[in-house]
Amino acid sequence: MNGSVAGILLALRLIVTGKAEEALALLAEAVEPNAPFRAYASVVKGLALILSGHQYEAAAWATDQLQKSVTTVDRVSFAGHAYVAGLALIAHGRHDEANEILGIPLRAGMSTRGTPLPVDGASITMMSLLARHGGRVTSADALEHVAASHVNSSLALPYSDPAWSKAMSLFVAGDTQGARDVIELIAARADDRGDIAAADHAIYVGLCVHYDDHDAEARRSRIQRVGGALALAQIDARAALTRQDPGALLAAAMRLTEIHAPQSATKHYLTASHLFRDRGDSENAAIARASLRVGSDMRALYGDTQSRKTLTSRESQVARYIAEGLSNGEIASRLMLSIRTVESHINRIARKTGSANRAEISRLSQTQIRS
Numbered sequence: 001m002n003g004s005v006a007g008i009l010l011a012l013r014l015i016v017t018g019k020a021e022e023a024l025a026l027l028a029e030a031v032e033p034n035a036p037f038r039a040y041a042s043v044v045k046g047l048a049l050i051l052s053g054h055q056y057e058a059a060a061w062a063t064d065q066l067q068k069s070v071t072t073v074d075r076v077s078f079a080g081h082a083y084v085a086g087l088a089l090i091a092h093g094r095h096d097e098a099n100e101i102l103g104i105p106l107r108a109g110m111s112t113r114g115t116p117l118p119v120d121g122a123s124i125t126m127m128s129l130l131a132r133h134g135g136r137v138t139s140a141d142a143l144e145h146v147a148a149s150h151v152n153s154s155l156a157l158p159y160s161d162p163a164w165s166k167a168m169s170l171f172v173a174g175d176t177q178g179a180r181d182v183i184e185l186i187a188a189r190a191d192d193r194g195d196i197a198a199a200d201h202a203i204y205v206g207l208c209v210h211y212d213d214h215d216a217e218a219r220r221s222r223i224q225r226v227g228g229a230l231a232l233a234q235i236d237a238r239a240a241l242t243r244q245d246p247g248a249l250l251a252a253a254m255r256l257t258e259i260h261a262p263q264s265a266t267k268h269y270l271t272a273s274h275l276f277r278d279r280g281d282s283e284n285a286a287i288a289r290a291s292l293r294v295g296s297d298m299r300a301l302y303g304d305t306q307s308r309k310t311l312t313s314r315e316s317q318v319a320r321y322i323a324e325g326l327s328n329g330e331i332a333s334r335l336m337l338s339i340r341t342v343e344s345h346i347n348r349i350a351r352k353t354g355s356a357n358r359a360e361i362s363r364l365s366q367t368q369i370r371s
Helices: 002-016 020-029 035-050 055-072 075-091 095-107 120-133 137-148 163-172 176-193 196-209 213-218 220-243 246-258 262-278 282-301 313-323 328-335 339-353 358-370
Strands: none
Touching (some): 002 020, 002 196, 035 055, 035 075, 055 075, 055 095, 075 095, 075 120, 095 120, 163 176, 176 196, 220 262, 246 282, 313 339, 339 358
16 A cells, blocks of 8 residues: 555656656556555546646546546545646637536535645636636636635646736736746746746746747747647647748648647637738638638537537627727627626637637637628
8 A cells, every 4th residue: 555655646746847757657557556545546647648748638537537536526536637637628728628627626615635636726726717818807806816725735736826817817918928927937936846847837838828939949848748749739830820820820730630639720720721811822721721620520529519609699799899909898888788798708709719818809800800
């Protein structure tokens, strides 16, 4: 028994220090632990998968284990697998599914405080970021208040730093450089503590938020270590967007489709088509549109059926006002709605279109108007 527990703790330490592949090898060789420790071993395996770049496998593993834990009502299994699944789903752009899964332990009143895997704070922080990202300000504020009480007990893994909330607030407000600066501080603090996985993840997200060619090249090995092929494809897509290079963007979108990230790929196909068309390259614009249809089919295959629904007339109005640069308050005044109702409309628009933020909703709306 003691050997099993020691092996689990060693694997967890390897993950935190950026050696997730070594942790996977260790877990593969380990003797199956006795019943009380199986949940810990399973969650640690899920963490090793996702933090070694195997997000698709991690999502499948964690959601399967989460379903099994329903019968045992195991708080470690519930909260730990929800955290792993949430990380994996966010990496694939499946934000609504991530939010739903992350909320399961919270709604059930299950806490992991006092255990070797205290993931509560990081999970709640992720939920608050998703809420703020989707325009649900009231929910975000409430979740951030709850997350603050878990700061000292959070595990040293992605999203355990409370400064993530400030970074997301700046990002939503359009200050991508400010958001990147905060995330860089998060990464530096994690590095100083020896929490390499958390630092690697922050570096990757920071570049997605505000891309810089030099930093992306200098840190490519760290991005690959924590995010694998998916993270590299996302960064390549971000680079192509910055350079307004439709060919590179189309190539990155195709790679994202291949590695089971159709939500992320779809928006890049659309942008690539738009850029090709602006350059008078109708042939490649048609290729991008055809690839977009493939991406939409993949989204349906992976359960994102809502994203293919048509916007209602009210949602279309809200999208147009976002494209015009109006704030939520201004939109609420124009349509004689409450701000909370406007936030709900924006959340549904983002879910249906696969948009990650207001800028993407704006771009999609402008494309539809011009088509």
